[in-house]
Amino acid sequence: MLSRSMFFLALAATSTATFADTVWMKNGDRLTGTIRVFDGGKLVLQTEYGGTIPLDWKKVATLESDRELLIKQGDLDGERAKSLRRAEDGKVILANGEAPKEVELASIEQIMKPKPLVEDLTWTGNVDLALDYKRAEKDTDDYDVNFKTKARHGRWRHNASGEFNREFTDDEKTTDNWEAEYALDRFITDKFFWQGRGEYKRDKIEDLERQRTLGTGPGYQFWDDELGAFSLAGLVNRSDYQFANGAEENFYAISMKWDYNRYLVGKTVELFTSGEVGRPLDNTADYALDAEAGLRYKLTDWASLNMKAEKDQVSGARENLDETRYTVGFGVGW
Known part of the structure; x- marks a missing residue:
């Protein structure tokens, strides 16, 4: 019985070691774990x-x-490697049965787990939910739901977001609005991209009832990896405002968009x-x-607590708008 137990323990240890990824550094260090992704000049290794x-x-x-990993050496040039084998410094061997291939590390742009349909698709996003019930001199019920997601394939990146807000004070509706936006980015280089976007906002309480915007312009991606992303885009927009009294305003505008998030404390806290x-x-x-702007605290790989402040302001128009909201809630991410 003892020898049999030792055999299975040895087998389990061998199996664990077999499926551990290993990275050798130029300073002589050797790290083991699971390769999550290589992108943006960073190889992300998950370790115990x-x-x-x-x-x-x-x-x-x-x-x-x-x-099995997908190795990309260009925007359209990707190869499934059944396994990776150690080579001399600065190189790695892509093992594919009888035809292994040695490649330079400097030629590799991305490493990721291949997807079932679109191999080099990366998809991230989150849905946040906040509920607030207050029973006092004035009863308040507040609901807030928003989502944000990105999907990238090759030179294309799809961005979608939306939000729904509703609030009651003593059973009287005091906030009721929603918005949705879609943007498509085409990367010209690894950093520069061109964006086209459309946005729609609807508010059933404020004087500014509807906002419609179409825009296009250049952008720059400072970084985008497992630890966060930061991009800026300058757009020329066509906006249409419709007010509760029936008045309308149509105009062209220039704008600057930003999108920033960063993981801290071992990816347990996200600043965005x-x-x-x-x-x-x-x-x-x-x-x-x-x-x-806000913070997310990860409870598990997919669940998080979040707190957020939002500002929506239009100054100098026919009817001004100035809303500030603070929410605390629960979310899921992928």
Whole structure:
């Protein structure tokens, strides 16, 4: 019985070691874990002893893995490797049966687990829910739901977001609005992209009932990896405002959009902010601002607590708008 137990323990240990990925660094260190992704100059290694570790790709000597991985050496040039084998410094062997191939690490742009349909698709997003019930001199019920998602394939990136807000005070509706936005980015280089976007906002309480915006312009991606992303885009927009009294305003504007998030404390805390500030070209309004900022604390790999502040302001128009909201809630991410 003892020898049989020792046999199975040895077998389990061998199996665990077999499926562990190994990275050799140029300074002689050897790290084991699971390769999550390589993108943006960072190889992300998930370890049992240190959590998620981003490694500088220029400091990696070679690596190996027994898992099937997608190796991209260009925007359209991707190859499924059944496994990776250690090679001399600065190289790695893509093992594919009888035809292994040795490639330079410097030629590799991305490493990721291949997807079932679109191999190089990366899809991230989150849905946040906040509910607030207050029973006092004035009863308040507040509901807030928002989502944000990105999907990238090759040179294309799809961005979608939306939000729904509703609030009752003593059974009287005091807030009732929703918004949705879709943007399509085409990367010209690894950093520069061109964006086209459409946005619609509907408010059943405020004087500014509807906002419709179409825009296009250049953008720059400072970084986008497992630890966060930061991008800026300058747009020329066509906006249509419709007010509760039937008045309308149509104008062209220039704006700056930003989107930033960063994981801290071993990816347990996420700092994020996004928004847009713009000014009409014909001076029909002073400026318009739509922004949010907040924190997420990860409870599990998919669940999180979040707190967020939102600002929606239009100044100098026929009817001004100035709303600030603070929410605390629960969310899921992927």
